[in-house]
Amino acid sequence: MIEKACYINILKKLAQDYPSEKPHYEFKWHDNKDIESVNMHYLHESGFVEIERVHKVGVVPMYPGSMSRPIKTQPKRGKAKIIKAGMDYLREDGGLTAELNILTIRLHPDTISDIRELLTARIDASNAICEDDKPEAKDWIGNLKDEGVKQLTTRLISLGIDKGALTLQQLKELIPFDGN
DSSP states (O other): OOOHHHHHHHHHHHHTTOSOSSOOEEEESSOTTOHHHHHHHHHHHTTSEEEEEEOOEEEEESSTTSOEEEEEOOOOEEEEEEOHHHHHHHSTTOHHHHHTTOOOOOOOHHHHHHHHHHHHHHHHHOSSSOTTTHHHHHHHHHHOOHHHHHHHHHHHHIIIIITSSSOHHHHHHHSOOOOO
């Protein structure tokens, strides 16, 4: 039920009020039969809009004949506002994100675990790391939070490519590519 025409239309409506302090565009909350609701949640999960639930306060008796007490009901509506990523998405040139050449890559938890295992194996196989330092290095890798593994991976790639530690020939040898 995710439809590009629908979410583009939502983004365009929200863009008319950019920037706004608080979400104001109302939509049905978590109604999987409502195409706008489905697409709004998709845009939120994709990082293009911020949404908040709108609760209505009702009064429900605690038991027959007792005093009533206010309760929050399940949200029926939500409010949304577009954020920078959504604005950049609407721009033909990709906005500042494209201009600054920023690329965001999301790593699945299994991939992070695989990277952690790979790093540990490479530490074991390394001749550049002293044998006495290997247990501490492996413990350090094992104790890194997922975000730390992501940052370390980015820095290692930077060292390998940006800093010239890998030549084009070495890169081609690492990743054979025959053009198909």
